[in-house]
Amino acid sequence: MHRAHVITVSDGVSAGTRTDTSGPALLDLLERAHFQISGPEVVPDDQSRINDAIVAAVGGGADLVVTTGGTGLGPRDVTPQATSMLIDYEVPGVAELMRRAGASSTPMAALSRGVVGVRGRSLIINLPGSARGASESLEAVIPVLGHAIQLLHGNTKHE
Secondary structure, eight states, rough: OOOOEEEEHHHHHHTTTTTHHHHHHHHHHHHHHTTTEEEEEESOOOHHHHHHHHHHHHHTTEEEEEEESSOOSSTOOOOHHHHHOOEEEHHHHHHHHHHHHHHHHHHHGGGOOOOOEEEEEEEEEEEEEHHHHHHHHHHHHHHHHHHHHHTTTTOOOOO
């Protein structure tokens, strides 16, 4: 069973002024996809705090690290920058698949700057902050996650 960790990036949730709806929705989706889940861990929109959370999740053995929030165009939306600093390489096709799926619901999906990349043997995925956007994006890529993780762990058999 693959291990997934969810990180909610939100100043409001971190401060206790908003309720996290995205993190729990993602945990539910990942659990139904047979991932062993942990989180949601909540951090503010702060690049160093996001970096620390991602590094800790990868160091803790997560095969998949999913962030939700901080992917838009706002001045405090720094999740993609934080992720880009940490990854060994990007997996742009997964990000493209998520944006394409989101665009079927709203053209605003084109404004997501979410990054998908690899650090060591872990796949890191940035999702939008809204529960709907995050869920739709994750649902779009769940079919490829198991195979991606297998490849990262050295199983290069293609069927």
